[in-house]
Amino acid sequence: MSAGKAYRLGVLHGDGIGPEIVTAAVAVLEEAASSGGAEFECSELPLGRAAIDTHGSALPEETPAALAGVDGWLLGPHDSVSYPEPHRSRLNPSGAIRKHFDLFANIRPARAFPGGHALVGNTDLVMVRENTEGFYADRNTFAGSGEMMPTPDIAIAHGIITRAGTTRIAHEAFRLAATRRKHVTIVHKANVLRLTSGLFRDVCREVAAEYPDIEVDELHVDAATVHLVRRGDQFDVLVAENLFGDILSDLAGEVAGSLGIAPSLNAGESHAMAQAAHGSAPDIAGRDLANPVAMILSTAMLLRWLCGRHDDTRLLDVADRIERAVEATAARGVVTPDLGGTASTSGFTTSVLEAIRAGA
Template sequence: MVSNDGRVNPANATTPRIGLLVGDGIGHEIVPAAQATVDAAMSAVGAPAVEWVDLPVGFDAIAEHGNPIPDSTLDALDGLDGWILGPHDSAAYPPLFRGQLTPGGTIRKRFDLFANIRPAQAFSGVRATAPDMDLVIVRENTEGFYADRNMFTGSGEFMPTPDVAMAVAVVTRRACERIAHTAFALATGRRRRVTVVHKANVLALTTGLFRDVCLEVGRQYPGVEIRTEHVDAMAAHLVRRGADFDVVVTENMFGDILSDLAGELAGSLGTAPSLNASETKAMAQAAHGAAPDIAGRNRANPTAVMLSSAMLLDWMSARRADDLLGLAADRIRLGVTGTLAAGVATADLGGLASTAEFTETVGARILRR
């Protein structure tokens, strides 16, 4: 993709095919905003236009197919390079579907999206408790205490009597190794520091195995500094000195909690992107929920899903050796950060911009040469 004189050659670029699953609530506003942002960025760098594939999920899919995540949607995802998933409001689904895997959970399990990569970065123009924070939490996404992910079939939770509830945590060497490699490879392109978070003083066998395997893998990356922290101490450290951390790798539940904490410390979950990935598939999905209370009011903040989409383009760029996708991702980040720094923000960040106005401003910045 890059010629001998360092210029990107667009002639070798191919048309990316990306699935678009708007989901529920504010997904109907923020996912199209992300789509428009990606289109602007691809145009700005001279890349082929994305072929978007609209697929039903959530309430729309229930109405059309009688299922929040129909087989036709899952089958279509198989043929795509990646996809953008909007938030789902599964708690409001009809009772028949409330005890089932959420649409996002079903997709993660179907495609073995074992790495949940969640950056937490403070932005100029956004008030933050930790204004110098710039870290990435790498969360193992398939095991641990999460009942919807740790069994081949059935649930990891059960009740032997009406008054006793139990849960099984699953931790395997294979899952620990692959998430550790993801974290250490990521750190080599950043500040070359990895913090392994566990609770081996209490969960000695499960999180102890996670810690030990991560340390074993870390020895294959001699240029990367390795630290270990108990999860309770890590939560305190994020509040007190979040800027000291670079890449944090941890198991499923710890990663879910710590990434939400880090996102808020950096400013807001509304600005917190996320990517779920395997070796062959990736899904952009903002860390926040469907916010049904403001859905349809043109007030939702699309920042997180825009930045998640940039992460998807980066992942596709590396996998396809397509530098134009990486340049488009850079354009999205510059457009978003420049817009926030200029004081243009939605109401959740203290601004006056509507979803549409924020999106238009980001798009205009992306298209500036």
């Protein structure tokens, strides 16, 4: 057990609403840590449009170098489509970080809570998304973008599914399900993509045989969208390749109430990154309107991952304090406009801090 350890965290604000929601998450973390007896040292690192202006790169070399030496990090959303060339055409900062540190598992919960206005009440599921291959061409090759245009009128991208990549993400899904309601749904499109998606399905089935206590079923990705909307409360853990998992997790976030409450964790063997599932929302940036819940809950997920790595139960206590305070605040009707409320980003954050101090 790492009793007394001070955990070093990198803080990358990102673009758009990133500085607002990351600042909120850090404030909540520090308040919960002071109540829970844990200690964190947070270091801000350059990333995004501000880094282009100051360092000439959206991801300066010093940033991944520094991240390699910390225990984990918080990453705000990026708005890479607005970057000037040549930065816009390069791999976006979050994708580059995931690739550099081999953060192969993207864990995306979708859980309804009081005051959250879920489309399907009692939704409590987790999307386990393979994060390094599949049909996202910018992440599935050692070098290059994975896309090409042989002529101005033809664009080609390749998708890659490997036994090794699928095996490790399938184990992540089944290990997670063993701690929850012991049910995994394999999502694929093997009826059309017989070789690629077929390999993903088959390897997941092989891994399932190692977990006889876990119930397993499967859905084609198009059918999964329908079932999520109609009966999102009946899913436990879903496992999918990169593109399918990205799309379905966004849908699941809305089913649970709003993409603004959808957290995620990008994890590898030795590093993990808290990153909200939503984007940078430049239209509301700087207006104190953004919902910080997803970023705050992503931070709690990082603490749980760190607990598993360092066997430090103080981190579970801090994560519990954060999650209880968020739920208690929402239950009182203090929510941001995306959830039908009137609270500002700063106002919601202040209420969460008060809930932590009150022992919610």
